[in-house]
Amino acid sequence: MNSFKVGLIGLGNVGSRVWHNLLTHKELLTKKSGKTIEIKKIAVRSPQKALKVGVPQERLTTDWKEIVDDPDLDAVVELIGGIDVPYEIITQALQKGKDVVTANKALLAFHGHEIASLASKHKRRILFEASVAGGIPLLQAIQDGLVANRFLMISGIVNGTCNYILTEMTNGRMSYADALKKAKEMGYAEADEKLDVSGEDSAHKAAILCALSYRFWPKVGEIYTEGIESVDPFDIQYAGELGYVFKLLAIIKKHQGSKEVEIRVHPTLLKKDHILSSVSGSFNAVIIKGDIVGDQLFYGRGAGGDPTASAVLSDLVELARYPYVECAPRLFFADTESEYKVMPISEIVSRYYLRLNVVDKPGVLASIAEILGKKNIGISSVVQPEVSSFAQGVPLVIMVHDAKEKFFQEACLEISRLPFLKCKPIVYRVEDFHVQGE
Amino acid sequence: MNSFKVGLIGLGNVGSRVWHNLLTHKELLTKKSGKTIEIKKIAVRSPQKALKVGVPQERLTTDWKEIVDDPDLDAVVELIGGIDVPYEIITQALQKGKDVVTANKALLAFHGHEIASLASKHKRRILFEASVAGGIPLLQAIQDGLVANRFLMISGIVNGTCNYILTEMTNGRMSYADALKKAKEMGYAEADEKLDVSGEDSAHKAAILCALSYRFWPKVGEIYTEGIESVDPFDIQYAGELGYVFKLLAIIKKHQGSKEVEIRVHPTLLKKDHILSSVSGSFNAVIIKGDIVGDQLFYGRGAGGDPTASAVLSDLVELARYPYVECAPRLFFADTESEYKVMPISEIVSRYYLRLNVVDKPGVLASIAEILGKKNIGISSVVQPEVSSFAQGVPLVIMVHDAKEKFFQEACLEISRLPFLKCKPIVYRVEDFHVQGE
Structure with missing residues (x-):
């Protein structure tokens, strides 16, 4: 039996589960890959922690270059995170x-x-299946299983931390701060939560999905990205009464005939009966709309040591099973x-x-409706919910029909200048x- | 550019969409596979119909042997259905x-x-990705994306016809006969619906899922199979009031340490808030529980010309892209x-x-509870719904805790012999x- 020799760099949450599961599933993996996959060397920052995971001393090094330079290794698994050192x-490993x-x-x-x-x-x-939606074989579906399709849309929940926080805010009627605290206690949020809650992590995943489905890499800075830090429980509750659920979505769309791809990350209202709305807690789920296959949804754990492993x-x-094939086009996952x-x-x-907070007096709605009307923006419903106490004015919630973002934002700017507005419009x-x- | 030459046998609903989409997606497929995939010859029963689909006369034959015997073809696509001729x-094609x-x-x-x-x-x-759950790349997920996992369970809705009928019976409060009629009108049921509504089609798919996940082929006759033909709208409605939804499920499970695999197809009650319960109409969805990755769900169209194509x-x-690899273990998808x-x-x-239909008199429940109790079967709830008119006695609905099927069926047999029972117990x-x- 041939052996497929691997060097592992990083033995944190994911790395240690790769090591563990490779041992416990050795027979199965050998049967499935036709080779014995062996982790010959592991680079770690702290050998002490590694010994606790059960890695034998002789396989450890604190210098990743030893792994990259080892001519005996077939593949390198990079699991340290960050950008500069992994780069x-x-x-170097590829070279x-x-x-x-x-x-x-x-x-x-x-x-x-x-x-x-x-x-x-x-x-x-x-290969980087673990980079988006953890254990869900989503990248493989895009590259292989749905290979015949032109992708009209790939959208979904790709950050479990944000989905956990929004779920807690929704079901437990918590503030953002309390939900974040709970997420940290439960291990669903990092000590430094910034990358997740700012939407940046979702934007990185959207970039990868875009590259695989449209064969071009968007610049990260070009991806419109809005996080969940300022989502107010009032809006979650009120959207709920109107039949909507808050989700942080990564949305990638290409309209027919267009050479421009929509790619954006922001808190989004979804109809309660939509299947994505039932994805709660730390789960991920992504909808893929292929032009032949129609709508598909993939659901599972998007993070955590085991699913990622x-x-x-x-x-x-896959690497052990198939030899390198000159023509295999999965490699060329982006056009120059x-x-x-x-x-x-x-x-x-x-x-x-x-949602606007306004002074409660006659004529307010008329002024707002006039501004929207001038921009040709249709109102689908208006509600002024009864509230017993509200810090700044009374809330007025307006649902708007399809409108171009530019015109809608112009209208909002104009509305924000109205004298009876008590704070910036919430959109x-x-x-x-x-x-x-x- | 190399060409990958294909012979197509069968140009019905699926075959004609394979032909069509191969033409409309030619450039994309060439880019993705590194070869030009060409359908060189098509065997059909009626050349007249084929000409209407737009296939040139010179590629048509009415003799499938011409395709199997053609030394110039790389692959044969069989899409005629049935068993004997496809066999x-x-x-012959493989030989x-x-x-x-x-x-x-x-x-x-x-x-x-x-x-x-x-x-x-x-x-x-x-390769037979289209054989289970149509366009959903489920078999690939089992064989590749989730390859490292031992499968604890694979269960789901794998027959769109049955799911459409049950959805209509649930949401539209229809009888089975009316829902079937509507399914035929909408093109979701075949003229001869037997294979679908009897659960047989789901059992065939369960056999394939079992082979891929546990590497053994169960005999079709060993798969417990129950269809939806006798599902009564009363039970759908009453289960709904108790918080459950009816779904025809294929269930495959392997409990830890056991060498026996549960494999069964039957109408099943699911909690309304379970994600499978929100899968309605003609859609398919399958849950896979892997021992490393946890729960995943795959959702999409399980039938129809385009999704199957x-x-x-x-x-x-996949065939065009990768040359035959001696070791590639996806081939050996079942152990001898x-x-x-x-x-x-x-x-x-x-x-x-x-559900029992009983004569409404004192002592009835006591007798039933006694029989269940003797078999150590716990009752979790009992309800006697108020009904204005019921043909045979009054209904009594009993929800039972986990019990071994054998003991439960013995209890039911005993209950069915009680004098105040008006018809066979519904289970x-x-x-x-x-x-x-x-």
Whole structure:
């Protein structure tokens, strides 16, 4: 039986579960891959912690270069996170003829195109199933199972931390701060939660999904990104009464005939009976709309040591199973010259939830309606909920029909200047996953 | 650019969409597979119909042997349905060195092991992504994306016809006959609906899922199979009031340490807030519980020309993309000597919904409770719904805690002999997807 020799860099939450599951599933993985997959060397920061995981001393090193330089290794698994060091690790590994597996979405979002080109140049493979939606074999579905389709839309919940916080805010009627605290206690949020709650992590994943489905890498800075930090429980509750649920979504769409791809991350209102609305807690779920296959949904755990290890191991089996094939086009997952580009957020069309805090006096609604009307923006419903106490004025919730973002934002700016406005308009997009020309 | 030459047998609903989408997505498929996939020859029963689909006369034949015998073809796609002729086609194609793609679940359920062995003997591949859950890349997920996992459970809705009928019976409060009629009008049921509504089609798919996940082919006759023909709207409505939804499920489970695999198809009560309960109409959805990755759900269209064609085309891309690899273990999708076997239905443990029609007089419940008690079967709730008119006695609905099927059926037999019973006890299993030792 041939052996497939792996060097592992990073033995944290994910790395230690890769090590563990590879041992406990050794027989199965050998049967499935036709080779014995062996972790020959592990680079760690602290050998003490590694010994506690049960790794034998002789396989440990504190210098990742030892792994990258080892001519005996077939593949390198990078699981340390961050960008600069992983960039060094991965580019050197590819140059030295090693296949690479990584879960590093930030690195791919910023350097994906360069790394893919490098892999292709050196006839090596880089696999990263674990980088988006953890254990869900989503990237494989896009690249293989749904390969015949043109993708009209890929959208969903790709950050379990945010989904957990929003679920707690919704079901437990908690404030953002309390829900975040609970998420940390439960291990669903990092000590530094910034990357998750700001929407950045979701934007990195959206970049990867965009590259795989439209064969071009958007610049991270071009992805419109809004986090969940300022979501107010009042809006969650009030949207709920109107039949909507708050979800942080990554949305990628391409309308028929357009060369521009919508790609954006923001808190979004979904109809309660939509299947994505029932995805709660730390779960992830992504809808893919293919032009032949129609709508599909993939659901599962998007983070955590074991689910992520499951994806890393499947990548290792793929590498061990199939020899490098010159023509295998999964490698070339981005074109050098793409025909597509990112659609500016001002150009998207969406429905909106608009909450205003106003002084309660006659004529207020008329003024607002006039501003929207001038911009040709249709109101689908207006409610002034009864509230016993509200710090600033009384709330007025307006649901708006499909409108171009640019015009809607112009209207909001104008509305914000009205004298009876007590604070800045609160705006959320409402999504129905429609794509033009579907 | 190399060409990958395909012979297509059958140009019905699916075949004609394979032909169509291959033409409309030619450039994309060439890019993704590295070869030009071309349908060189098509065998049909009626050339007249084929000409209407737009197939040029010179590619048509009415003799499938011409395709199987053509040394110039790389692969044969079998899409005619039935068992005997497809068996001939596929075995001959493999023997003559051709790769095979099929959507034929009945054939695989009855002859899967033999066909897999034949493919392996002749170093050929047989792919059949379209055979289960249509366009959902479920088989690929089991074989590749979740390859590192031991499967604890694979369960779901794999027949769109039954799900459509049950959804209509639930939401539209229709009788089975009316819902079936509507399904036929909408094109969701075949003229002869037997294979679908009897649960047989789901059982065939369960056999394939079992082979891929546990590497053994159960005999179709060993799969406990119950259809939806006798589901009464009263039970749907009453289960609804108790918080449950009716779904026809294929359930495959392996409890830890057991060498027996549960494999069964029957109408099942699910809690309304379970994600499978929100799968309505003709959609399919399957939950996979992997020991590393946890719960996943895959959702999409399980039938129809285009979704099925999407899966067939992805199989063709895989064949075109990768050369035959001696070691590629996806081929050997069943062991000759498996360590597993099917668990008899009498041995399963389940919760139950039991509806009795009884004469309304004192002591009735006591007698029933006594029989259940003697078998150590716990009652979780009893309700005697108020009904204005009921043909046979009054209904009594009893929800039962986890019990072994054998003991529960013995109790039911005893209950059915009670003098105040007005008709046979109505029994449905209630599923919570628990697996022992999870």
